[in-house]
Amino acid sequence: MSGAQKAALAAQKRNIRNRWLLSAPALLTIFVAAAGPLFVMLLYSFMVKGDYGDVKFGQFSTEGWVSVFFQRDMFDDTLGLAEAHMSIIWRSIKLSFYTTILTLLLGFPTAYFIATRPVHTREIWVFLVTIPFWTNLLIRTFAMQQVIRNEGILNNTLIWLGIIDRPLQIIYTDTANLLGMTYVYLPLMVLPLYASIEKLDFRLLEAGYDLYANRFQVLRRIVIPLVKPGLIAGSILVFIPSLGAYVIPRVLGGGKNMMLGNLIEMQFGAGRNWPLGAAMSITLMGFVMIALLVYVRNASRSGAGHA
């Protein structure tokens, strides 16, 4: 190796070392106050629960994980399926799925509408979607609560119109959770869909009509396949936060319509079962990982299809 090569190599090494030093504050902060604690939580999920919360440190137990899915019979100590947990997990998955469908049904036409506006007005429509997106989630949930509660705008209007004579009980039901999540997460569906549809080559639609396709066929055979990356991205962006929703079910669903996020919180509050709470959190993370994997697989496949 010549001297010049050696010098270049040393310079490159120094450059990489500097880059590590430069990124250290960000990496360390995230490690200490976000990523690292997840590992600690994994450890905690395998410990014996403390009598008043916390854990008995260092005492190994799988009880936390077992009780995510099963419960011991009070009398004969046999294991049965933990039905209460199962129904809450199932509710979370079901409601997240419905939320995704609802936001899709509302969000797709909206994104399409924005993308077909004249160029100079598009920005304004996008801005109108962005404002609620950046508005505090709690405030939006609270706004929804005021609309759907028994003496809220919705019920008052329906009574005034004479459609119903008694308020509909929407708040503190699963419907309230669903409406709340749809309302709060809708911008997350519209924005990626818009980004996709905006890039659509509308001459392809003309070609479709020239070949005697009707409106529905053009939509199904041309538009939807071409904007599939946006459809998938929007769906995943809505599905994942819905699965981990905590504030919305707490405010709108009430105590009887808990979702997984509230069940986790309960273990750290009144439940005083930290290992179980930790195991549930990791289960929730597992669901999110599965959703992300499905996304990555689909995204790479549809990407390859267009190449």
Added chain:
Amino acid sequence: MLKRRFDTRTQPGFGFVALFTFFALYLPIGALVAYSFNEAESLSRWDGFSLRWFVSAWHNDAVQDASIRSLVIATWAAVLATIAATMAALATTRTEPYRGLTFKYALINQPLMVPEIVTAVALLIVFSRVKVYTGYSGLGYLIMAHTAFCIPFAYLPIRARLESMDLTLERAAADLYATPWKTFLRVTLPLLRPAIVAGFMLAFVISLDDVVITEFVKSGGQDTLPTYMLGQLRRETTPEINAIATVFLALSTVLVMIFFFINRRKQ
């Protein structure tokens, strides 16, 4: 007779759904704001226009405390996150791929991949033990937690700007015998300023809005405005909470608008 031209771009009913969506997006927020000007004690009836709930919120000590705490935390978190994110963006762009680069991307974006409630309970587990060991239970924990989840948001615009930045100006500076440090201060940093401001504002809004992580990390008496509001929602609420929400809403809308215009000018 003239037939209306067949428009290949429209789909039947889409315009209607879109307008309904916009209506549905703004109706609840609009109603929330309208009721903050309500004279009545309760949210169930409208007694005429009044500013009394803004006045009463202003004089409410708990609200004042929580607002100041929110602003202090958001300022610290946004400043720290923006500095860390700017450094990290400089370290991860404009380079050949090197060992560990993917790891850095993954770690910086990690807070975005995990549901907030999971991060929140993990922090509760760790910080509650640290609080017992060290005896310190001040705002430091909240500032640190907020900084961590604000970093990916601040990082995003700064990295994007660096990647699209022209290298020739920096080379020219180097050719004119500027030291690397001087080049950075006089050329790179001014070019980067809009993205840094944008990153700072994103981080600030994200920190200001946080409920879940704050709720789990805070010690007693450390309510921020969002956790204070969450606590109030359990009771029968008065329009005072609407007044607080309206002010909050106005503040974040202004921040988003500034962010929007900075971005637009850049293009």
